[in-house]
Amino acid sequence: MIETPYLLFLGDAPDMLAAKVAIGIRDWRPDNAVGQLRLPGCGADLGLSDMTLEEARAAGAKTLVIGVANRGGVISKEWKKVLVAALEEGFDLAAGLHNLLRNEPDLVAVAEATGRSLHDVRVPEVDYPIADGKKRRGKRCLPVGTDCSVGKMYTAIAMEREMHARNMKATFRATGQTGILITGDGVPLDAVIADFMAGSVEWLTPDNDEDHWDLIEGQGSLFHVSYSGVTMALIHGGQPDALILCHEPTRAQMRGLPDYTPPSLEELRDTALPLARIANSGCVVAGVSVNTQHMSEEDAKAYLAEIESSMDLPATDPYRFGPGKLVDALAAL
């Protein structure tokens, strides 16, 4: 659990593309984002107040979150100065970098001396149990994709916002580093030991009110041979009552696998639903989420209408047209 709110460190990020994590925090948990801290030459700007460490502490910020990727996998001297000063100023540090904060002896030493915490969200900090498969109270929804990186996280977190706006009980449950940094909590599922994957998802989505929905962040795809085991563990550990099928229609090959083509939405449905029913016999496919960023608005609308007609399911692009139809579907279950 990372202490909130945050000061967002953008470093010397060349552009906004490098600031994906910080943008996610600003967009999805604006209350967590007190301000931004930028180094000379930074090409990213979140539109938040630029703050010194002292100003951010005075404004209540508790953790400095590294909201950008670092170049070459090395924490530079310029970054280090800020990180050390932040610890001295009373901030915890949180990051999802490949090179871990805990592997930097100077940061470890200063954190110990100042009593602060270093959060590497790529690394599990909990001893997860082995899954027991017991039925849990409350409801759970899991987006599953025809491929990796088709919008599963966006779908879940956009549904959470819409459900809160409707005064429905809902919690986005992060399973990847970006989601964990956005919410301050979650399971870095791709770094969990094989035997404990499904158990970590059970741990993440415990008993809850009968009318509460967990919106679980998906990972990988049953059709992506590198990561399908992780997806399988989400389906069985998550015990979803509802699946959302996620798709990017213009993709010609599976991400990172040039010899593989993505399946159709029908193939995804027919593969994922029987597997989900092993853990929850009442599971249904509630809707379809399509990433239409590479289509014109007209084409996108036509595509969604075709899906709705052929699959008899509500279909939307939650980024372009909002997740309302998907939330309607959950509310009707």
Next chain:
Amino acid sequence: MIETPYLLFLGDAPDMLAAKVAIGIRDWRPDNAVGQLRLPGCGADLGLSDMTLEEARAAGAKTLVIGVANRGGVISKEWKKVLVAALEEGFDLAAGLHNLLRNEPDLVAVAEATGRSLHDVRVPEVDYPIADGKKRRGKRCLPVGTDCSVGKMYTAIAMEREMHARNMKATFRATGQTGILITGDGVPLDAVIADFMAGSVEWLTPDNDEDHWDLIEGQGSLFHVSYSGVTMALIHGGQPDALILCHEPTRAQMRGLPDYTPPSLEELRDTALPLARIANSGCVVAGVSVNTQHMSEEDAKAYLAEIESSMDLPATDPYRFGPGKLVDALAAL
């Protein structure tokens, strides 16, 4: 890679049930088993020569393998004396215990001083790659089960022996601690980090001669919600050309999951084969392996005949009736 041959340490095992690993080595790799070492009160006997450490070294043994479970998860003083003496005598140590050899400071110190190795086969010793899904040369066979512990390892290693007897090229590929201790090599798949599971299976079953078969040890079950992600990674990382369906017909509930009942062989076939074809479109179900230990011989034969007729697949209990039919099926592919 564990150096062979072995001296098998039985300690103070109360009975043969506690000596499962040692029995596996004796039965499947008799050339690896130079002799046994037993402490006073040991109730297990492999029928091998009882040897002192000195005698076993003289006979060529290179590694002392702990072939029994220890009581209460603690390595006792009596065991320690033998393990330390073995290191001093020039043996490496290998074990699949829950409490690791490497977590015993005295064993670590003596191993360092003597230049010997401590092998904890529950812990990966390789940085496995992320799976790339590329088609590999050679053929692969994977047993998949309706449940855990239905005979998948036995099926694969019995098929390897039969194939060697027929001068076919075949290699049993261990993915669990018992299999790794038996063969001296393999991947402890249930201890691998989620993102690298499928890649570790690719690493374990690399390019080979076109007429060579890898017999991959299965793990878990697609229908066992605690471990299905591991099974999924085996199916996609292993790229099997042939699946063997494994079943224990008298089991009323899934192992360790009282609320779940095992699927039928037909359900297993219909679930596993489409998933396998994502990674290898040519994959087929080659046969059925039934664990009939709780059935009379007459009932077992009738059950197998019924399966053969209803599923149009060769079916055998490889322990009771030999794996010949399954090997016939691979040879015919």
